[in-house]
Amino acid sequence: MNKAARPRIEAVSPGLVRMRLIAAGLLLAMAVVFLVSRAYDQRWPALGFVRAFAEAAMVGGLADWFAVTALFRHPLGLPIPHTAIIPRNKDRIGTTLAAFLRDNFLIPRVVARRMLRLDVAGAAGRWLANPLARDGRIARGASALTIHMLQALDQQRLGGMVKTMIGTRLADLDVAPLLGQALTAAIAEGRHLPLLDGIVRWAARVLEANDHLIRAMVHERAGSILRWTGLDETLANKIIAGLNGLLSDMAADSAHPLRAKAEEGLESLAYDLMHSPEMQARVEAIKAEIIANPAMQRWLDGLWEQARGGMMRMARDPDRVMQGPIGDALRQLGETLQNEPRLRATINRFVRRTVVGIAADYGDNIVRLVSETVKGWDADTITRRLENAVGRDLQYIRINGTLVGGLVGLVIHGIDVVLG
Structure with a gap:
């Protein structure tokens, strides 16, 4: 350690x-x-x-x-x-504590049975909506317990476990159909139009910044007679002017034929993302490359450190964090959780399934983490x-x-x- x-x-x-x-x-x-x-x-x-x-x-x-x-x-x-x-006997204490956690808390059926009786969303809603609740002994005890836990646990091992869990969830996520559904919904509601407008504007800026490349290409491919008479420059100007006019027309006319072609391409892409095995395989391959990229791994490391730092700041001074826009948003969320039974039931069901899944998938790792942490002290x-x-x-x-x-x-x- x-x-x-x-x-x-x-x-x-x-x-x-x-x-x-x-x-x-x-x-x-x-x-x-x-x-x-x-x-x-x-x-x-x-x-x-x-x-x-x-x-x-x-x-x-x-x-x-x-x-x-x-x-x-x-x-x-x-x-x-x-x-x-x-x-x-500290090593035996660590082993006994880990066995106690495994046998009494981390068995999936035990977790499911205990979580069934808990109204997590309702408790969270009452805590968030009531500012006085944050001044009590429970809040102070929870803050101290959170700080001790974050300081005591092996951060490298815990961060690695969190990163592995996030990476596994991303790898298991079927991205292509989700992208296809999102793109289909965006097209149906017209939310893709700002994207097309942005692409047209971006193409105009790229053309303006790189018109010298077009002039150089025309000059190199033109014959000696065109270069001698200066017609290559005239031809290049005509090409650039034509491209600028085309982009201007596309920006001004929402029914431009090329925009219609672009929309057809987006619709075809959305369909392939949802139904084409070849396209889904390509997306999965790209996703796997992104997840395996060292930059992505560094980003996941940084994500965990930012989350841990945020939890430490909130635990040390929860009242300060709860003031301002974040506090207002959380209070509104608390009131919504208390007043919407269906939302509360949905969140409780999600929390229950998530905790049971964590106990099933990572229970042994958590037990091993506790045991090795105590043995390392x-x-x-x-x-x-x-x-x-x-x-x-x-x-x-x-x-x-x-x-x-x-x-x-x-x-x-x-x-x-x-x-x-």
């Missing part, structure tokens, strides 16, 4: 530091109470209960401190067996990330262990006093 893709080691979260100090402070307080009660319990026997509570609390607190610490590192730096469990990185995620709750275990241990010690001491 290269340096660019290696996730940075995160600092310990302030909440975790605070909970560590509370747990350690409580343990230290129990030690002080134990020493004081031990010094005076001969004078005041009732302090025996306090001493028993503090003594058992220290035992419980120390035991839970050892258990919690052993998850992430060696207690006191000593290589005690069965400690530093997470760093020593160094021990400090995965330890720090997991500790920041669950460390505060584990410190509560230390606190509870201290208090519960003290109560157990108090009960045992009370029983001993009663039976003694």
Whole structure:
């Protein structure tokens, strides 16, 4: 895994530091109470209960401190067996996490069943249409989760997978019939006329910029007599003037015979694109050459990087992105999604089929990506990330262990006093 893709080691979260100090402070307080009660319990026997509570609390607190610490590192730096469990087993954790994703989320029938109950379009519409929703904890959590995911995953591998997926979809797309249908619809609605006008104007500009080539061609092919009398120049002028007149007539007359011929050619091309196997094969060959072209591959790389950069910017500052024309357009889209049941059902069906298709086609790749990404993290990185995620709750275990241990010690001491 290269340096660019290696996730940075995160600092310990302030909440975790605070909970560590509370747990350690409580343990230290129990030690002080134990020493004081031990010094005076001969004078005041009732302090025996306090001493028993503090003594058992220290035992419980120390035991839970050892258990919690052993998850992430060696207690006191000593290589005690069965400690530093997470760093020593990070590869197994990656494999287990990947297997969990595969068995519970990426099986197509499981994905289809779960997606059937989700109204993705409705939720997206409510989120887009309601500006207040973007200020809540869910939006902030989603933004943070998106940033962490984009930073943590192997960008080269993920970008390659996205590029491969786009390339595969383009290769599977039957382009010729789509082009034929689009061209037929454009001709039927007259939307091809601006195209013909543009071609005529372009031809006039090309003729004007390259009239010297026509003069040179006529001069080279004319006989010596024509060149001697200067008739070659006259002939060239007539040819250029005739071509200019023809283009002017085509630009001014929408019913010009040559324009009609051009329209017939476009109609024939549209028919061949939809029905001719030879034409479809030629289009497929051109498409394959374009996809295999290194420039196309670089464009796909850039497309993924632009998309990733845009997602990072939106995740870091979603409110800023949602202001202005983009925000207005998205709010209108959200209102439309909420008010159009048929559109919402269509989008939900499309999302469901897309997610199921991704799970079927790329589930193994996603699982492998997660497993290899976790295995590629160094021990400090995965330890720090997991500790920041669950460390505060584990410190509560230390606190509870201290208090519960003290109560157990108090009960045992009370029983001993009663039976003694």
